[in-house]
Amino acid sequence: MRTTGGPAPSRGRAGRPCGPVDGTLVPVPDENEIILERKAQIRERLNLDEPFPIQYAAWLGDFVTGDMGSYYRVTDEDPVFDRAKEALPVSLQLVLYSQILALVIAVPMGVLTAYRAGTRFDRATNASAFGLLALPNFVLALVLAYYVGVWLGWLPVDGYVNFADDPGEHLRHMVLPTITLAASQIAIYMRLLRSDMVATLQEDFIQMARSKGISDRRVLWRHALRPSSLTVLTVAGLNVGALIGGAVVVEVIFRLPGIGTELAQAILQRQYVALQSFVAIIAIVYVLVNFAVDILYTVIDPRIRHARAGG
Amino acid sequence: MSIETITTDVATAPASEPVEVSGTRKLGPLGWVCITWLVAIVGAAVLAPILPLDDPSESFGEIARQGPGASGHILGGDSIGRDMLSRVIFGARTSLLIAVGAVMLGLLVGGFFGLLAGYVRGRVDTVLTTLFNVFLSIPALVLALSLVAVLASPDPAGQDSISHTRRVVVLILALGIVTVPILGRITRASTLSWAEREFVKASEVSGARPSRIIFREVLPNVLPAMMSIALLGIAVAIVAEGSLALLGVGVQEEPTWGNIIAGGRRELSNDAPHIVFVPSAAIFFTVLSLNYLGDVIRARFDVREAVL
Numbered sequence: 001m002r003t004t005g006g007p008a009p010s011r012g013r014a015g016r017p018c019g020p021v022d023g024t025l026v027p028v029p030d031e032n033e034i035i036l037e038r039k040a041q042i043r044e045r046l047n048l049d050e051p052f053p054i055q056y057a058a059w060l061g062d063f064v065t066g067d068m069g070s071y072y073r074v075t076d077e078d079p080v081f082d083r084a085k086e087a088l089p090v091s092l093q094l095v096l097y098s099q100i101l102a103l104v105i106a107v108p109m110g111v112l113t114a115y116r117a118g119t120r121f122d123r124a125t126n127a128s129a130f131g132l133l134a135l136p137n138f139v140l141a142l143v144l145a146y147y148v149g150v151w152l153g154w155l156p157v158d159g160y161v162n163f164a165d166d167p168g169e170h171l172r173h174m175v176l177p178t179i180t181l182a183a184s185q186i187a188i189y190m191r192l193l194r195s196d197m198v199a200t201l202q203e204d205f206i207q208m209a210r211s212k213g214i215s216d217r218r219v220l221w222r223h224a225l226r227p228s229s230l231t232v233l234t235v236a237g238l239n240v241g242a243l244i245g246g247a248v249v250v251e252v253i254f255r256l257p258g259i260g261t262e263l264a265q266a267i268l269q270r271q272y273v274a275l276q277s278f279v280a281i282i283a284i285v286y287v288l289v290n291f292a293v294d295i296l297y298t299v300i301d302p303r304i305r306h307a308r309a310g311g
Numbered sequence: 312m313s314i315e316t317i318t319t320d321v322a323t324a325p326a327s328e329p330v331e332v333s334g335t336r337k338l339g340p341l342g343w344v345c346i347t348w349l350v351a352i353v354g355a356a357v358l359a360p361i362l363p364l365d366d367p368s369e370s371f372g373e374i375a376r377q378g379p380g381a382s383g384h385i386l387g388g389d390s391i392g393r394d395m396l397s398r399v400i401f402g403a404r405t406s407l408l409i410a411v412g413a414v415m416l417g418l419l420v421g422g423f424f425g426l427l428a429g430y431v432r433g434r435v436d437t438v439l440t441t442l443f444n445v446f447l448s449i450p451a452l453v454l455a456l457s458l459v460a461v462l463a464s465p466d467p468a469g470q471d472s473i474s475h476t477r478r479v480v481v482l483i484l485a486l487g488i489v490t491v492p493i494l495g496r497i498t499r500a501s502t503l504s505w506a507e508r509e510f511v512k513a514s515e516v517s518g519a520r521p522s523r524i525i526f527r528e529v530l531p532n533v534l535p536a537m538m539s540i541a542l543l544g545i546a547v548a549i550v551a552e553g554s555l556a557l558l559g560v561g562v563q564e565e566p567t568w569g570n571i572i573a574g575g576r577r578e579l580s581n582d583a584p585h586i587v588f589v590p591s592a593a594i595f596f597t598v599l600s601l602n603y604l605g606d607v608i609r610a611r612f613d614v615r616e617a618v619l
Binding site for chain 2: 130131133134135136138139142143145146150242245246248249252253263264267268270275279282
């Protein structure tokens with residue numbers, strides 16, 4: 001199994017930052033000719049002697065054809081693609097679950113607090129949201145790991161099980177990381193939705209609907225929610241992109257072999273080719289998700305489609 | 312709360328919360344509680360060497376893994392019996408130094424370029440705004456982790472050791488670079504709206520030099536916006552230091568809130584959760600206070616990025 005945490009980073013002589021060969025691949029000081037020669041051979045094989053632009057062009061040329069390059073190793077091949085293939089689904093699942101959980105809780109709460117704006121319920125909810133935002137995710141992760149995982153012993157605190165292998169175990173392993181990631185999102189989405197809803201509820205068409213005698217519930221959920229949900233959706237979309245690889249700490253604490261964990265390891269072990277490939281994957285997912293959110297806008301609020309068609 | 316989430320929160324929340332501000336416009340009793348906590352923690356951190364505390368690196372065998380209240384040690388001892396109270400206070404020293412240092416760097420660099428972009432506009436603005444956006448698009452923690460890993464990480468070959476000072480400086484730099492674009496953007500947005508005001512125009516007409524206008528007319532008005540985001544920035548930097556410590560990089564010799572938590576993680580299953588929870592609580596209350604005061608300033612001076 002791969003290790004998580006902070007494994008052997010590397011440094012060169014005299015405190016200057018160095019390439020992947022010193023330290024990681026050859027973790028001994030430059031004592032004699034043989035070691036220096038060996039290092040030179042490895043550098044040669046890994047193309048590390050080429051200037052950066054050429055190394056970059058080589059990587060980019062490979063990447064666009066689907067070849068993500070290989071981890072720096074002394075001898076054998078270790079393609080980045082194999083790890084990315086394993087890691088991306090883990091991160092996608094984690095982010096997806098946490099966004100679903102966050103929206104399922106935040107949307108009703110946001111609607112209710114907007115409807116009851118200014119009441120004690122509204123203030124209490126807002127205060128808890130404020131508290132949630134001040135809770136760093138690693139603190140929440142460790143608190144949950146201790147109370148739910150160790151003390152109550154209800155759920156596993158680390159590791160990952162494939163959904164295909166055992167759906168039940170898979171979900172049990174994902175519960176704590178999902179809650180951890182969702183917590184601060186709940187607070188953000190709730191506050192965003194609330195402020196947009198409060199503005200929407202003052203609009204004429206809501207007055208109209210109310211004066212026609214439509215029930216409050218129907219006005220809130222059918223008339224006001226849709227035009228108020230755009231900001232939340234935008235931020236949710238941005239978050240999906242940001243959390244693929246941005247959930248490094250949560251992934252590392254719960255030992256989930258996702259993109260975040262791989263990213264941290266690639267940085268700490270100076271696996272630059274792997275790092276570049278992971279960052280590129282994250283960027284691609286980011287763009288795709290935001291493109292999807294853009295399309296979703298026109299479905300949710302047809303006014304945008306008409307404005308574009310007219311303009 | 313990650314760096315990403317607070318960045319999106321800062322970027323979106325103030326612009327769309329006109330209704331909510333009335334609640335936090337005044338400082339109120341809660342605000343005073345926050346200030347008291349911050350003054351207490353900063354005071355304790357600064358005065359730590361002359362306070363009657365145990366040496367944070369001295370271990371008392373009998374209080375190892377003992378919870379709060381153990382024989383004269385109010386907050387108990389850590390895994391090898393070092394006094395938790397003294398470690399948390401000495402930890403505050405390094406954690407706060409790093410966080411405040413990083414944000415000062417962000418204020419100086421981001422503030423300067425933000426003022427420049429917002430006042431000069433035109434091509435300078437386009438270039439600087441693009442730069443800010445490019446930096447914002449890199450996941451903050453990944454950027455900070457890369458910088459710290461490359462510039463200050465342990466040496467497996469044992470060729471040289473990195474001094475404590477160097478680690479602290481590198482952390483300040485890494486986290487500072489992360490806060491530069493955030494502060495730069497908010498400064499620019501605020502400058503844009505102030506630069507159009509009559510008194511600035513009057514100053515221009517009467518022939519004042521651009522540098523005088525920027526620093527004497529615009530800057531004082533932009534400062535509240537910068538300060539409110541700077542307070543949030545300090546909170547983010549404290550959390551970021553903790554995150555980096557959990558990933559195994561950062562300060563090692565001296566205690567910080569982050570590395571106490573990272574070190575105490577193993578003890579969660581040894582029935583000594585307080586080693587993690589005591590510094591966690593310190594982080595939580597500090598971040599809560601900073602967020603609250605930042606919000607108060609934001610509401611008071613009507614800071615928003617909506618001008619963009």
